[in-house]
Amino acid sequence: xxxxxxxxxxxxxxxxxxxxxxxxxxxxxxxxxxxxxxxxxxxxxxxxxxxxxxxxxxxxxxxxxxxxxxxxxxxxxxxxxxxxxxxxxxxxxxxxxxxxxxxxxxxxxxxxxxxxxxxxxxxxxxxxxxxxxxxxxxxxxxxxxxxxxxxxxxxxxxxxxxxxxxxxxxxxxxxxxxxxxxxxxxxxxxxxxxxxxxxxxxxxxxxxxxxxxxxxxxxxxxxxxxxxxxxxxxxxxxxxxxxxxxxxxxxxxxxxxxxxxxxxxxxxxxxxxxxxxxxxxxxxxxxxxxxxxxxxxxxxxxxxxxxxxxxxxxxxxxxxxxxxxxxxxxxxxxxxxxxxxxxxxxxxxxxxxxxxxxxxxxxxxxxxxxxxxxxxxxxxxxxxxxxxxxxxxxxxxxxxxxxxxxxxxxxxxxxxxxxxxxxxxxxxxxxxxxxxxxxxxxxxxxxxxxxxxxxxxxxxxxxxxxxxxxxxxxxxxxxxxxxxxxxxxxxxxxxxxxxxxxxxxxxxxxxxxxxxxxxxxxxxxxxxxxxxxxxxxxxxxxxxxxxxxxxxxxxxxxxxxxxxxxxxxxxxxxxxxxxxxxxxxxxxxxxxxxxxxxxxxxxxxxxxxxxxxxxxxxxxxxxxxxxxxxxxxxxxxxxxxxxxxxxxxxxxxxxxxxxxxxxxxxxxxxxxxxxxxxxxxxxxxxxxxxxxxxxxxxxxxxxxxxxxxxxxxxxxxxxxxxxxxxxxxxxxxxxxxxxxxxxxxxxxxxxxxxxxxxxxxxxxxxxxxxxxxxxxxxxxxxxxxxxxxxxxxxxxxxxxxxxxxxxxxxxxxxxxxxxxxxxxxxxxxxxxxxxxxxxxxxxxxxxxxxxxxxxxx
Numbered sequence: 020x021x022x023x024x025x026x027x028x029x030x031x032x033x034x035x036x037x038x039x040x041x042x043x044x045x046x047x048x049x050x051x052x053x054x055x056x057x058x059x060x061x062x063x064x065x066x067x068x069x070x071x072x073x074x075x076x077x078x079x080x081x082x083x084x085x086x087x088x089x090x091x092x093x094x095x096x097x098x099x100x101x102x103x104x105x106x107x108x109x110x111x112x113x114x115x116x117x118x119x120x121x122x123x124x125x126x127x128x129x130x131x132x133x134x135x136x137x138x139x140x141x142x143x144x145x146x147x148x149x150x151x152x153x154x155x156x157x158x159x160x161x162x163x164x165x166x167x168x169x170x171x172x173x174x175x176x177x178x179x180x181x182x183x184x185x186x187x188x189x190x191x192x193x194x195x196x197x198x199x200x201x202x203x204x205x206x207x208x209x210x211x212x213x214x215x216x217x218x219x220x221x222x223x224x225x226x227x228x229x230x231x232x233x234x235x236x237x238x239x240x241x242x243x244x245x246x247x248x249x250x251x252x253x254x255x256x257x258x259x260x261x262x263x264x265x266x267x268x269x270x271x272x273x274x275x276x277x278x279x280x281x282x283x284x285x286x287x288x289x290x291x292x293x294x295x296x297x298x299x300x301x302x303x304x305x306x307x308x309x310x311x312x313x314x315x316x317x318x319x320x321x322x323x324x325x326x327x328x329x330x331x332x333x334x335x336x337x338x339x340x341x342x343x344x345x346x347x348x349x350x351x352x353x354x355x356x357x358x359x360x361x362x363x364x365x366x367x368x369x370x371x372x373x374x375x376x377x378x379x380x381x382x383x384x385x386x387x388x389x390x391x392x393x394x395x396x397x398x399x400x401x402x403x404x405x406x407x408x409x410x411x412x413x414x415x416x417x418x419x420x421x422x423x424x425x426x427x428x429x430x431x432x433x434x435x436x437x438x439x440x441x442x443x444x445x446x447x448x449x450x451x452x453x454x455x456x457x458x459x460x461x462x463x464x465x466x467x468x469x470x471x472x473x474x475x476x477x478x479x480x481x482x483x484x485x486x487x488x489x490x491x492x493x494x495x496x497x498x499x500x501x502x503x504x505x506x507x508x509x510x511x512x513x514x515x516x517x518x519x520x521x522x523x524x525x526x527x528x529x530x531x532x533x534x535x536x537x538x539x540x541x542x543x544x545x546x547x548x549x550x551x552x553x554x555x556x557x558x559x560x561x562x563x564x565x566x567x568x569x570x571x572x573x574x575x576x577x578x579x580x581x582x583x584x585x586x587x588x589x590x591x592x593x594x595x596x597x598x599x600x601x602x603x604x605x606x607x608x609x610x611x612x613x614x615x616x617x618x619x620x621x622x623x624x625x626x627x628x629x630x631x632x633x634x635x636x637x638x639x640x641x642x643x644x645x646x647x648x649x650x651x652x653x654x655x656x657x658x659x660x661x662x663x664x665x666x667x668x669x670x671x672x673x674x675x676x677x678x679x680x681x682x683x684x685x686x687x688x689x690x691x692x693x694x695x696x697x698x699x700x701x702x703x704x705x706x707x708x709x710x711x712x713x714x715x716x717x718x719x720x721x722x723x724x725x726x727x728x729x730x731x732x733x734x735x736x737x738x739x740x741x742x743x744x745x746x747x748x749x750x751x752x753x754x755x756x757x758x759x760x761x762x763x764x765x766x767x768x769x770x771x772x773x774x775x776x777x778x779x780x781x782x783x784x785x786x787x788x789x790x791x792x793x794x795x796x797x798x799x800x801x802x803x804x805x806x807x808x809x810x811x812x813x814x815x816x817x818x819x820x821x822x823x824x825x826x827x828x829x830x831x832x833x834x835x836x837x838x839x840x841x842x843x844x845x846x847x848x849x850x851x852x853x854x855x856x857x858x859x860x861x862x863x864x865x866x867x868x869x870x871x872x873x874x875x876x
Contacts, residue, residue, distance in 0.1 A: 054078040057086065057132040059117075059149040066156040067229025070119040074103070074149070078134045080110025085138040086117055088151070089129040096131065096142040104138055119153060127152050158233035159205065164221045165294045167242040167261035172214045174221060174239055177267075177292035178205040182225035185232070189221050189239065205291030206267055216241065216400035217355065242296060243401050246309065246317035255324035256304060257404035260297040264288050264311045271295040272310040276318075280305045324348055325379075328397045328406040336416035338445065341369075341385040343408065345397045350375050353400040356383045358393045359407070366393065372400075390415050419445035421522035423532035424473075430480065431539040432515050433590030433688050435639060437492065438476040438534070440522050442467050450476055451521040452534065455504060459483060459513060462501040469495035480513045480536060481593025481687070488597070512593070512687050539590025541693040542642075544680050547583040548576040550733040550757075551787040555583065555647050558638045568759050569732030574697075576650075577704035578672050579788045580730040584610070584628075584646040586680045586695070590688055592639025600635040600646075607686035609679075610646060611660070615698065616675045624655035624668055626676070650701065651788075672703040704729045704789035706782050713780060713796040717772050723753075723780055724764035725792060733757045734785040737765050739796065745776045754785075774800045 056077040064070050074086040087102035096102065101123070103115045117130065128151050131144035162177035166189075174189050181204045188195045189209050196219070198210045209221070219239035226232050242261035244254040254260050262271055268290055275282040280303050288295045297307070299321045309317045325348030330341060345354050351374065358369035366388055373381035385395070395408040420443045430436040442448055446467045453460040461483070465474040475492035482488045484507060486500040507513070513536055520532040549570045555561055561583070564570035570583060594603055604610065614623040626648075633648035654667040679696035682689040708725040715721035723737055739751040749772065753765035763782070776798040783791040 053145045054084060054132045054134045057130065057149050059130045059151050062150060063152040063154060064119055065154045065227070065229045065231065066119070066121055066123070066125065067227070067231045068121065069226075069230030070121070070153075070228075072117050072119065072130070072151060074115040074117050074130055074132065076105070076108070076113045076115060076132050077111050078108050078113065080108050082108075082134045082136050083138070084108045084113055084115065085133045085135065085142070086115045087131050087138070088117065088119070088123070089131045089144065089148075090123070092129060094131070094144050096133070096138060096140060096144070098140050102138060108134075121156075123153055125153050125155055156229065156231050157227075158231040159225055159227045161223070161233070161235060161237055162205075162289060163292055163294075164237050164239045165242055165261060165292075165296065166211075166215065166219055166239045167245050167263070167294065168214050169245050169247065169261075169263060172211040174209045174211065174219070175292060175294055176207040176209065176221055176223065177289060178207075178225065178233070179290055180227050181205050182207070182227055182233070184223070184225050186224040187221065188223075189219055191215065191217055191219055204267075206293070214243075216243070216353065216403075240296065241403055242294070243403055244319065246319055247311070247315070249316055251318045251320075253320045253322060254299050255326075255399070255402040255404055256302065256321050257300045257324065257326070258399075258402035260299065260319050262288075262295040262297055262309050262311065262317060264293050264295065265315070266312070267291050267293050269293065269295075269312045271312075273297060273307055275303060275305045275307055277303070277305045282307070324399060324402060324404050326397075326399055326404050326406055328395065328408050330395055330408045330411055332411075333409055334412050334414070336414050337387055337390060338416040338419075339413075340387050341393070341395060341411055342383065343395060344380060344382050345373065345375070345406075346378075346380040347375055347399065348379060350377045350379045352379075354381060355398045355400055356385065357396050358385050358388055358411075359396050361392045365396075388413055416444055419443065419524040420529045421445075421448040421524045422530045423520060423522060426532045427535060428520070428532060429535045429537065431589035431642075432536050433481045433512050433539050433594060434592040434642070435596055436478045436480060436534055436536075438478055438520065438532075439473060440465065440476070441473050442524065443472065445524050446470070447524065448474070449501070449523045451519075451523070452478065453518045457516070457518060458506040459518070460505070461489075461503045463489055464499045464501055465491065466497040468497055469493055474498075478534075479593040479596055481590075482597050483507070483513050484511075488593075512590075537589075539688060540588065541680065541682050541689075541695050542587040542589070543585075544678050544695045544697040545572055545585040545587075546574065546576070546678060546697050546699040547571060547585060548573050548730040549581040549583060550730045551579050551581065551649070551651070551784075553581045553730075553732070555581065555645075556634055556636070558636055558645075561636060561638075561645050564732070567732070569730075571731045571759055573699065573730075575700045575702055575728075577729045577787075577789070578670060578701050579649070579651045579704055580733075581647060581649050582699075584612070584648075584678050584680075584697075586610070586644045586646070587642060588644070588680070588682065588695075589642045591644065591682075592637070592642070594688065595637040595639055595644070599630065601630050604629070606683070607688055608682045611681070612676050612678045614655075614674055615677050616673075617657075622657035624657055624670070624674065624676075625659070625661045626653055626655050626670070627661040627663060627667075628653075670701055672701060675700045702728050704784070704787055706735070706784065706789050706792040708780060708782060708792050708794040711794055713794060714799055715767075715769050715796060716801040717769050717774055717776075717798050718801045719768040719770050720766045721769050722764055722766050724762065725782055726761050727757045727763060727789070728761065729757055729784060729787055729789050731757050731759045731761070733787065735763055736783055736785060737763075738781045738783075739767055739778050740781070741776060742779045742795075743777045745773075745778065749776075749778075769798055772798045774798055 054076050058075045060073045064072055076084045078084050084105045087096050087100045090100050103117045105113050105115050129148045130151050131148045133142050133145050159178040159180045159182045162179055164174055164176045166174045184202050187200050189197045196211050198212055200207055200209045220236050221239055222236045224234045242259040244252050244260040246252050247263035269288045271286050273284045286295055302321055304321055304323055306318055306320045327346045330343040354373050356371050358366040360366055369385045371383055373383050375381045390413050393411045398405045422441050424439040448465055450463050467474050474496050477490040479488035484505050489500055491498045515536050515538045518534040520534055522529050547570050594607055610628050612626040617623040632653050633646050636645040650670045656662045656665045656667055658665055677696050677698045679694055681692055681694040684691045705728045735755050737753045741748040751767050755763045755765045757763050778796045780794045780796055781791055
């Protein structure tokens, strides 16, 4: 190579090296001082409207510091990549905020840093950078909401990450109870004005650090018992205890202190929460010790509240409410009661609150519910102890209806009408009587309280315009007179006629009927008699005495016996229900018992019949009334009407009377006087025996009989007593009753007496003034007759033998046939004829004498 060629070669080589160096200078730009470190915080971020990270950079401090998200991971800045610049860096720990647009895809990225005068496309990252992970947008999750009182009633709301509060309200479902709120990371404390035992809710709107919004409404857990910082407290079994630590996410250890309680548990307050909840439900009654964060300690003694819940009826209908009782070992406590459906959800409209009385008990009655199965939940408001009942089955109630047992109810004016209604599917009905166009209408509500499906409404037509004119037949049932509209005066009875009846249930008319009121009448008066001292005070006594023949109808009765005047008349029942005999006498009716045989120049006796001298028995249902009085206890005056201020007289034997019952035209029951009457005679009370001397046999069943003028049913005593020289002496007694025909009798046993024993018979009344009756008596021999007959085939030979009477006065006759070829058949007849023993003996003696004369001849 020549020297020139060598020079050219060197020049060309130098030119190439220079050109390469110059090109490199042109591509990288001006070299700058380098950043020495870069840290991204946090290194993970969720996408969101305000997602960003902080980039901490150390630099020389001579030029601006730049940071960008290297989306394409090429190490150079591109103008489309998110970036940030600190124009005046301090050189140490300069913090740059780098926003992450929502358009950036999730993934891992480098955050690049450079120090230069400006950030331009193509700027190369320097040796320092950090990594960033971008995740999908994820709003904050609700963790818990706990209501407790550490001196300040509050609700702690915890989320799983830091939040900012846009809105947060604690409510009882309607009213916002929040006073203020403080935020610390993911923990929000809402203060309240007081402790609320009812169910609370928290409604929140919060955003996380990336600006993602979280909204919702959550239930608040109530913890009535609070412990912290070495404090002690007591909790009823079933309640919730709030164990509060000094910081969030703190470990808590729990263990029972009794030797036989092995319970242990390790837990935590949870993320962004300072509260650990200790549920005492199912825990043994013991003292439990808490170790909080390894240092703090607290204790809670768990006791038994004795909370109980019972439901009265587990099978009801849609017409019934759910009723029951709650109780506890402490009075004055508030208990919330509600029905739960078969999904465990509260049934709207069934909530109620009761307060336990001094005995620690309270009844509840929840409103009716639809068909289905339910339980009742009772919650002790402060402790939170909750009970749930057995299942209550609710079936559909029958469609309610009411009806009358009869379409036509007939009664007489002045009587009490029985209006009977039957009820189906309900216990309540309304009965309407009459109508405005009839001049009378009444509306009466009835309730079937004894659950027999029937109510009998009693309507007194004697005084229809009074509310007191209604009643119910069964005292267990109830009635209420809603209104009465009438044109009649207060003392008038209803007119005869037809009155509409209507029964309604549930506000709807179900059925109709008719009440027919007929004109009343006065039918008859009858006289009956009963023995002296007979106890006849009630309707049942009258009919029992008639059945037993101790009360008999008569026109002649003994002085001193009981008189029963029977009045049969319709339309008086209402008057007797509304008033009494004395008040009605002289105003509505009169009962006059007047003498019909006063004798010459004498006024008739009038008996003083009133409630003092007589017993009044009203059987209005049968239109019959009995006036009972004793002739010994009643007085009379000789005036037009009985006057106890005038001279009074007694009833005497042979007095005759006319008993007249008159319904007065001046009263409210008759337009003209209506009368009925009956006559009777008063006779001397007498007893008489049928014989002056009774001749009886010395045998059983010997009858002593007689007659009496005293009332049938009167008890008599018959005594048979030996007299004269009779030995041994004897006394026989019997109690007998006068029969309906006035007779009496009794059988006596004289089989142990001797012939010719004599006795005296005395009959006397056990109660009354009748004099004793007496008669004599003698015992005769019972007659015995024996007859023997024989028949043979041989020659007949007949012999008659007669035995003379002995001193025993007995007679025996025998007839025999000699040489019988077969056994004879003997027939013996014994008879007893009172008083004939001596006569038979005499006949036998005469026969024997005649036979002897014949033989002599």
